[in-house]
Amino acid sequence: MKYYVIAGESSGDLHGARLIEELRKRQGADAQFRIVGGDRMEQACGERAMLHVRDMSFMGFIEVLLNIKSIAKNLRTVKEDLLAYRPDVLILIDFPGFNLKIASFAKHHDIKVFYYISPKVWAWNTGRVKTIKRIVDHLFCILPFEVDFYKQWDMKVDYVGNPLLDAVALHHSDSTFKIRHGLEGKKLIALLPGSRKMEISKLLPEMVKLVNLFPGHQMVIAGAPNFDKGYYDAYIGGHDLPVIFDETYNLLQHSEAAVVASGTATLETALLDIPQVVVYKANPISIAIGRRVIKVKYISLVNLIMDEEVVKELIQEDANYRYIANELNLLLNDGTHRLKMLAAYKRLRDVMGKPGASKKVAELIERYLAK
CATH class of the missing domain: 3.40.50.2000 (Glycogen Phosphorylase B;)
Structure with a gap:
């Protein structure tokens, strides 16, 4: 065949x-x-x-x-x-x-x-x-x-x-992840700026600005397989911001929270039970057109499937480091807020069924x- x-x-x-x-x-x-x-x-x-x-x-x-x-x-x-x-x-x-x-x-x-x-x-x-x-x-x-x-x-x-259920079910967490990447003893925040040049160019600069706002955490970028370390270095500058490729699930599972570009990764993050804030930026004209023609209330798959705001969505002008930092702070320090999201994740898994x-x-x- x-x-x-x-x-x-x-x-x-x-x-x-x-x-x-x-x-x-x-x-x-x-x-x-x-x-x-x-x-x-x-x-x-x-x-x-x-x-x-x-x-x-x-x-x-x-x-x-x-x-x-x-x-x-x-x-x-x-x-x-x-x-x-x-x-x-x-x-x-x-x-x-x-x-x-x-x-x-x-x-x-x-x-x-x-x-x-x-x-x-x-x-x-x-x-x-x-x-x-x-x-x-x-x-x-x-x-x-x-x-x-x-x-x-x-x-x-x-x-x-959903095939993501297969991917998550087949993944086995690696207990050596932090040791292998020199991250032992550190609390992590995962940064997932997307897999397209447009996404990364607009979202990663805002994510980089978060580094100094959370001194008690180490932020780590999940690198997309279609780019190399040099591509990310242009945005990182002199910040202490590791980029790890081909281990997004391991990174998420060892993180306390994540900042995730809208797309498939938002659902993966939820299925792995990691609290997240969803961000999205595009060309202003594209956004203006999208707001006129798109008929759904949400952009993240998590919220679309549940038909409610499970995860915070920060779009375009709201996807700046100040608003992202506010939501991250809630996810890390407000137990009620965090537990509410995790409870919604459980309902999400029930709705989606089995691998x-x-x-x-x-x-x-x-x-x-x-x-």
Whole structure:
């Protein structure tokens, strides 16, 4: 069976790798892969990515416009490669701005299209559901409320659970983490400024300003796999601010609190039971457009799933170090505030159910292809 799998950002690369591993476990050498993704997917399938996520991830309306030539080139490259490879099925993972265009192209050329992790059409531009219904053969959703959303549009989807539950369940905390990184005896605060250049460039400078406000804690940056230490050094300056790569879960589990860029990491942090404050910044014009068109009350997955403010969200002008410091202070020193968040995390885990998303998606893919 020939699979063409596309993930356009770091979180999708993780989920894509888990799915590839599951398909290979079930099919062995019969499963062949062509990928657009990152390091994890490359490792999972033993193939180089035809296009790497580091060259694809642009976030925000203005940011997309500024990189429109690069995006157009990437689309042309993938379309040509898709036709040359002619897979049995195209598996798209999140990343809707790019992947829906590829889905439409594939459908036009009689290639089956399976979509894993629904585009967030419930947040804005719900009219895209009609497009999805036309060009996607099967949609696998990871958020509980998405099933009812699509039902309103007379569209049947498969709820497979959330793959982050798999990732967290498979992780085993390393008791040597602090010793290995020279952090023993220190209380930690984790800083997760995101995995895209835009996020890091806007959020990390505010995070760096927090260092001197919490002298009793050591702040540590979770480095994104698509950047090196030198990239972060440009923002850190002379501050005592270690950057640790490929150990985000270990860092979180050894931290008392975290400052987290809005995205998948907010849900991971909650599943690992770490109190957090969520931050988000983008181009001011992108934010202004977003505030006019986005229809949901929250930006973090934790709050969206629970439909209440479990974690504090600081957006744009509010995502400055003073407001972040105020919330961090509550998380560290106000026991009632901290316990309330941890209690909500427990309810969140109950709502999300049990691990097994990657296995379930692999089973459904085989079943639908067999038909």
